[in-house]
Amino acid sequence: MAEAHDALFRTLADPTRRALFERLCREGEKTVGALTAQAGVSQPVVSRHLALLKQAGLVRDRHEGRQTHYSAQLDALAPLVDWTSQMAGFWQSRFDRLEDLLKRMDQ
Numbered sequence: 001m002a003e004a005h006d007a008l009f010r011t012l013a014d015p016t017r018r019a020l021f022e023r024l025c026r027e028g029e030k031t032v033g034a035l036t037a038q039a040g041v042s043q044p045v046v047s048r049h050l051a052l053l054k055q056a057g058l059v060r061d062r063h064e065g066r067q068t069h070y071s072a073q074l075d076a077l078a079p080l081v082d083w084t085s086q087m088a089g090f091w092q093s094r095f096d097r098l099e100d101l102l103k104r105m106d107q
Contacts, residue, residue: 005079011056016041017049021058024072031067
């Protein structure tokens, strides 16, 4: 399980991959050509990033003739959502304890 989490974080750490994923989330299914047009990098670079996104389960591809269409797989973000929720809870409890300590020190 930890390896899957690491792969997800590592994949989304790259700004180009993150931008491609965000675009697919916002705009829906796109071809490699459409993604390349606004990516600011070459088609082979976009294809490599898409392959890594696919390997991490963040995108799915669909072949239609000679074109490949990619779509975001939002359910793949579940481990990230779970982790951020756990960390939010952790830090909230720390801040609550700090607030209690400061109140006791004030008395």
